[in-house]
Amino acid sequence: MAALVNVTYGVCAEIELDNPPMNVVSHEMTARLRETLRAVEADERTRVVVLHGAGDRAFCAGSDIAEFEDLHGRVAEGKLLLEKLVYRQVAKLRVPSIAAIEGYALGGGLELALCCDLRIAGKRARLGLPELKLGVVPGSGGTQRLPRIVGPARAKEIILLGEILDASTALSIGLVNRVVQAGSALAAAREMAETIAARGPVAVQTAKSLIDQATERALDDGLALELDASEKIFSTQDALEGARAFLSKRPPTFTGR
Known part of the structure; x- marks a missing residue:
């Protein structure tokens, strides 16, 4: 069965x-x-x-x-x-x-x-x-x-x-x-x-959520959400790791934090 x-x-x-x-x-x-x-x-x-x-x-x-x-x-x-x-x-x-x-x-x-x-x-x-x-x-x-x-x-x-x-x-x-x-x-x-x-997991999940909301909200509301989300993302360790890996020409190791 x-x-x-x-x-x-x-x-x-x-x-x-x-x-x-x-x-x-x-x-x-x-x-x-x-x-x-x-x-x-x-x-x-x-x-x-x-x-x-x-x-x-x-x-x-x-x-x-x-x-x-x-x-x-x-x-x-x-x-x-x-x-x-x-x-x-x-x-x-x-x-x-x-x-x-x-x-x-x-x-x-x-x-x-x-x-x-x-x-x-x-x-x-x-x-x-x-x-x-x-x-x-x-x-x-x-x-x-x-x-x-x-x-x-x-x-x-x-x-x-x-x-x-x-x-x-x-x-x-x-x-x-x-x-x-x-x-x-x-x-x-x-x-x-x-x-x-292989992408930053916090960024991936945030992007998915923002895109899902895009068709349900006015443009200005969506842009405000995007700004707030970007503020949070840029305070993560993953954001630092992404930049450091790029400058060091190595693959990033994202942890979701």
Whole structure:
């Protein structure tokens, strides 16, 4: 029996969705993911999180449709409230997150990938929000996060038509950040994670937070937050270490202090 969610702890933590054959979102997998995210967030070593699906058929092909009958008239308490909580956990991680997408990322699977800060797709990846074909709507953030990433017009096209996008199209509209050879999305995500993990961790986490707030605040408010954050960053030991390492022409050793 699959573990549903597997985790590897460390500086570059990895979370694997493992619900074969298509890693669909079941209630049990969502609950396991919640526990895993709590543990990863609490681990002081964590500087980056990579999220991927087991196998090469799917990152996550969406909700477990077999559960729909039981959810009739009670989808909020039976499914969406927990999903929204867990997906928000992903979006609000203190460290950057990277989705490595192979195969299908559909429905709730794509909505989960949208919560990550960065998305890398293999060339054979297929992405979409086809919920309207089933007579339902994206209910785990798709109608809200997708427009913020690709713009309202593109989001309406993707959701209202329900068409599945190939990786190159997803790249062209900014839905994914990079496209790599099929089967190498995880390797590319690991490489990217290692690059980010080598940066100053306080600065990385602060930058992520500032960027996340940029779309929610007026420009002057955001600039004020940026100034306050910079004041705090320049008082850290990491800021001194970065400057000293640069002048000494050596790699910096950041400690997060």
